Amino acid sequence: MPSEAGTTDTLKVRPIGKTIGAEIIGADVRESVLDEDGFQCLKQALLDYKVITLRNQMLEPDDQVAFTSKFGPVNDGGPKNPFFLEGYPEVTILSNILKDGKPIGFQTDQTDEWHTDITYLDKPSMGAVLYATEVPPEGADTLFADLEAAYIALPDTVRGRIDKLRAIHTYPEQYGGKLTESEKAAMPARSHPLVRTHPETGRKSLFVSPMMTIAVEGLREEESDDLLKELFGHITKPEFMYTHKWELNDLLIWDNRCTMHKSTWFDPKYSRLMYRTMIDGDVPY
Structure with missing residues (x-):
């Protein structure tokens, strides 16, 4: 894995975790802005660091779906997904917000466990893109574990x-x-x-x-x-982890083929609203 920040024209890749995680500085992923060279830089950063963060993104659902599709076909989040954005079956809502007494999205906080997305399918998701439009002032972090580094660290x-x-x-x-x-x-x-x-x-x-x-x-x-x-x-040892502390309008991308993740508890008096798109994967080997 690269150990130093790299650039391609205006983009900068800044490692932020021990073995996993990087922040991409200077990127705007909207289709009208991000060119092919910029996307290839993002894709390589994802392969190198497994989880990448882009701050201050201003996205409409069409932008998120179009960006996600650059990595591969976008899926509907797997079976039993009742919480998709109206008009966008590819966009899953993650939220603790209630409307008319009912949740508007998947609630991933107290009940969340370490997992890699939809591994109960023949072709688990290749990766996911998560966009935050409301975040609590504290808590609600997302933890990631580097399964490649964990494998390397095992005894022979x-x-x-x-x-x-x-x-x-x-x-x-x-x-x-x-x-x-x-x-x-x-x-x-x-x-x-x-x-x-x-x-x-x-x-x-x-x-x-x-x-x-x-x-x-x-x-x-x-x-x-x-x-x-x-x-x-x-x-789940600390040396294999990256903790993402959410900020408003963060865009987070992770590689499901070599990571797992979980969200952490937050005070339910605060609202959390995020939109997830997932990328089709292939049969593991």
Whole structure:
């Protein structure tokens, strides 16, 4: 990973975490402003740092969808997504705001757990773009874990043991509501490599998360539980983390192929309103 800030004309990349996270300075991602060279700089920064932040973006939904589509096809956020922006099924609302006594978006605070987005599908999301229009004055941070750095830091004996194993991922009902029997039948548990190879960088990372990974294939239940407990404890060590402290009009982009994330608690007297778009991924290998 690059260790120094870089520039392409007006854009500057400033690392802000230990192994993960960078701020992009001087970028405006609106289609009328961002040229191809600027986008390629952003894309490379995402591959290098896994999570990138752009401050003071002024976006309409069309801008966010158009920008997200530069990375790949935009999806609808997975099954059981009732909280999309009217007229924009690709834009999911994340919020604690109530309208007529009902939530207007997914509430990701007290109940959130470490996860990588929609790994319960055959093709988990490649990444996500999250835009903040209302943020609490404190709390409501988003934590990210660098699963590539966590894999590299494992002892050789552990890496040798897990390199060829596969893990089972399921849909967690707290993620978006209980499934009907027909929905459960249409969304069976998925098997993914426990160690994933990034299709663009070729680098390896762990591919498990406490929220969605329930077992390791081929291991006895006790052995599987012990291994997952060990890995979950390892990947949530502070040295692999970046904490994003939100500011108004932040745009955050992350690579789901080598990270996991969770949001933190905030006082519900404050409003939080964010808009998420997700990018189609491919089958992990």
